[in-house]
Amino acid sequence: MMKWQPEKIRLGVSACLLGERVRYDGSHKRDAFLVDTLGPFVEWVPTCPEVEIGLAVPRPTLRLVGAPAAPRLVVERTGEDLSVRMHRWAATRVRTLDELGLDGYVLKRASPSCGLERVPVYGEAGGRRGTGRGLFAAALVERFPGLPVEEEGRLTDAAIRESFIERVFAAARWRTFRASDPGPGDLVAFHATHKFAVLAHSPAGYAALGRLVASVGARDRGGSRRGRLATVLAEYGDGLHRALAVRATRARHVNVLQHLAGFLTRDLDAADRGELADVIAEYRRGLVPLVVPVTLVRHHVRRLGVAYLADQVYLSPHPKELMLRNHV
Numbered sequence: 192m193m194k195w196q197p198e199k200i201r202l203g204v205s206a207c208l209l210g211e212r213v214r215y216d217g218s219h220k221r222d223a224f225l226v227d228t229l230g231p232f233v234e235w236v237p238t239c240p241e242v243e244i245g246l247a248v249p250r251p252t253l254r255l256v257g258a259p260a261a262p263r264l265v266v267e268r269t270g271e272d273l274s275v276r277m278h279r280w281a282a283t284r285v286r287t288l289d290e291l292g293l294d295g296y297v298l299k300r301a302s303p304s305c306g307l308e309r310v311p312v313y314g315e316a317g318g319r320r321g322t323g324r325g326l327f328a329a330a331l332v333e334r335f336p337g338l339p340v341e342e343e344g345r346l347t348d349a350a351i352r353e354s355f356i357e358r359v360f361a362a363a364r365w366r367t368f369r370a371s372d373p374g375p376g377d378l379v380a381f382h383a384t385h386k387f388a389v390l391a392h393s394p395a396g397y398a399a400l401g402r403l404v405a406s407v408g409a410r411d412r413g414g415s416r417r418g419r420l421a422t423v424l425a426e427y428g429d430g431l432h433r434a435l436a437v438r439a440t441r442a443r444h445v446n447v448l449q450h451l452a453g454f455l456t457r458d459l460d461a462a463d464r465g466e467l468a469d470v471i472a473e474y475r476r477g478l479v480p481l482v483v484p485v486t487l488v489r490h491h492v493r494r495l496g497v498a499y500l501a502d503q504v505y506l507s508p509h510p511k512e513l514m515l516r517n518h519v
Contacts, residue, residue: 194502195371195381199234200363203288203331205299206237208343213239217249222343225297229356232510236291240304240327244273244280253303255312259321262312264303274326277304281330288331292366293338295359298328300344307332307342337432338362349518350438356515357508358435361388364504365428375407375420378427387505389434391447396434403427445475447505448484454500455491463491482516 206213210221242248253273255262263274299305306325314320324332332340339358346352368381382404390397407423448471456464470484485506492500500506509515 194384195364195368196360197363197367199232200294200359201234201236201292201366202359203236203238203293203296205297205302205305205343206239206242207299208297209235209237211237211239213242213248215241215248215250215252220299220343222297222346224346224352225343228513232513236288236293238284238327240277240281240284240325243284244276246273255303255310255323255325256315257312257320259312259323262323262326264326277326278330281327284327285330285334289334293335294362294366295339295341295355296331296335297346298325298331298340298342300342302328304328307340337429337436339432339436349515353515353519354438356513357388358432360509361385361431361435361504365431369424369428373424375423378407378420378424379404382427383499384502385431385504387447387450387503388508389431390450391439391443391505393434393437394443396430396437400427400430400434403430441475441477444481445471448474448488451488451500451503451505454497455488455495458495458497459491467491480517481519482514485516 204225205220207218207220208222208225210219210226212219214220241250241253251269252267253264254267256265257263263272264277265272265274298307300307301310302325303310304325304327307328308324309322310325312320312323328340332338339355339362341351341355346355364381364385368377371377373381382400386397386401389400403423403426407420452467452471455467459467467484467487470479470487473479474481474484488500489506491497492506
């Protein structure tokens with residue numbers, strides 16, 4: 192197992208997506224990818240805001256009403272306002288989630304409590320006024336601005352799915368790393384294994400994190416060692432999450448693949464060099480998915496025993512069983 196990778200990532204989730212019958216009509220919205228594919232690698236933290244504020248199953252439907260930027264949660268049939276009740280519960284729930292140390296969250300699309308974006312918001316007279324965010328989702332992202340959060344509907348897009356899962360596994364490694372009481376040298380080692388993964392997302396973030404890690408020795412001389420290291424670690428964690436939140440592009444992946452190939456070409460014969468260059472070019476043209484050049488690079492890394500590249504997170508950012516790079 193990759194260093195600093197916990198056995199399972201820890202994800203919050205709307206309970207209905209795991210198959211729990213908690214929806215307003217007593218049904219569920221079981222998501223096969225989450226339960227069957229991702230599930231074996233996850234410690235789930237399920238939540239149903241509407242049930243947890245005391246509503247029954249089944250129950251009358253709810254809707255968002257008022258200003259799209261700050262809507263109220265009301266019972267559609269009666270107009271009963273549940274906003275204060277939901278806000279109070281959500282404030283308590285996110286404090287509890289903070290203590291659990293989540294690596295990400297998957298929310299139910301279009302839910303007036305859990306919807307992350309484009310949830311219908313209605314006027315007082317009933318007409319649709321625009322779109323907003325579910326009340327619990329709003330509390331969640333306000334409390335955890337750097338947390339990887341997605342809706343299950345968006346995870347049907349292969350690129351969004353791969354990016355989100357990469358981010359949550361990175362968050363899990365960072366959580367485990369922080370729990371290990373790391374020193375300056377440990378941060379250098381952590382960054383060394385993640386640098387190409389970051390470069391594929393954000394060259395600017397890659398440069399900023401590199402400068403931060405290079406400065407840790409200077410900050411460590413004299414004065415309060417632990418205080419300065421804590422500051423650097425906090426800055427690094429924020430920077431890592433921001434960098435990985437930038438969508439990786441085909442061109443950036445090609446750049447990273449060419450960097451990795453540069454470590455190998457001296458030890459490859461002409462035929463292997465040509466094959467590797469051709470496969471990277473085929474990926475650039477969209478003829479093969481990302482898994483093809485990455486698999487070839489991994490093959491040569493193992494065969495040649497290149498320890499520096501063997502430790503690169505970029506080559507295995509998430510379990511191969513998820514097959515996420517087979518479709519991007």
